[in-house]
Amino acid sequence: DSGVTQTPKHLITATGQRVTLRCSPRSGDLSVYWYQQSLDQGLQFLIQYYNGEERAKGNILERFSAQQFPDLHSELNLSSLELGDSALYFCASSVVSRGQAGELFFGEGSRLTVL
Amino acid sequence: AQTVTQSQPEMSVQEAETVTLSCTYDTSENNYYLFWYKQPPSRQMILVIRQEAYKQQNATENRFSVNFQKAAKSFSLKISDSQLGDTAMYFCAFMTTGAQKLVFGQGTRLTINP
Numbered sequence: 001d002s003g004v005t006q007t008p009k010h011l012i013t014a015t016g017q018r019v020t021l022r023c024s025p026r027s028g029d030l031s032v033y034w035y036q037q038s039l040d041q042g043l044q045f046l047i048q049y050y051n052g053e054e055r056a057k058g059n060i061l062e063r064f065s066a067q068q069f070p071d072l073h074s075e076l077n078l079s080s081l082e083l084g085d086s087a088l089y090f091c092a093s094s095v096v097s098r099g100q101a102g103e104l105f106f107g108e109g110s111r112l113t114v115l
Numbered sequence: 116a117q118t119v120t121q122s123q124p125e126m127s128v129q130e131a132e133t134v135t136l137s138c139t140y141d142t143s144e145n146n147y148y149l150f151w152y153k154q155p156p157s158r159q160m161i162l163v164i165r166q167e168a169y170k171q172q173n174a175t176e177n178r179f180s181v182n183f184q185k186a187a188k189s190f191s192l193k194i195s196d197s198q199l200g201d202t203a204m205y206f207c208a209f210m211t212t213g214a215q216k217l218v219f220g221q222g223t224r225l226t227i228n229p
Contacts, residue, residue: 002159033216043206043219056216090160104217106152106160 006107018079021110025093032074038087081114117142121220136192136223138207147211149190155203202227
């Protein structure tokens with residue numbers, strides 16, 4: 001158990017809909033990362049938050065948004081869903097931000113299926 | 116931009132054998148970190164081993180060791196005395212101290228046969 005909790009584990013929805021994925025980081029970790037794992041794109045970095053502020057942005061679509069709340073949990077919002085958004089979405093957390101690379105601890109992922 | 120390449124999509128070995136997974140990366144940075152992550156069928160990403168680029172000594176964790184060749188930008192993973200539980204996808208990943216994001220390779224699917 002990594003200590004990172006993601007909900008829901010599985011989600012099936014229709015095109016055009018909106019979903020919210022939730023992540024609770026390990027106790028004490030201030031950084032939260034979101035990754036998308038699809039069959040054709042591999043593991044893609046989406047976005048990072050540190051203590052409530054956005055710190056790095058990757059290949060995140062404009063239809064997607066995220067935030068980190070004062071209690072450090074994070075949510076990834078996916079809207080106007082398309083078939084190609086079907087993927088495994090991982091959240092990871094680490095204790096550090098800049099200046100040193102900390103180990104990332106990954107949750108079990110949220111499997112999103114768009115029909 | 117940093118890229119990570121794993122040239123072996125799939126590998127298969129017999130239990131107890133030694134197997135080496137390849138990884139190359141491209142960066143202009145001098146300070147960075149390299150990782151191998153394992154993803155078993157349970158989907159969880161598990162850190163196997165990490166290497167700091169400023170360290171010349173290759174990292175070792177029990178049966179897992181790396182061959183880090185900084186000039187060649189190569190970072191291979193050796194698994195000794197392979198076990199059935201080593202069956203998984205293995206991802207090589209790269210992180211700079213500034214960027215704080217992991218860049219992953221495409222993965223190598225490793226199967227350990229009894």
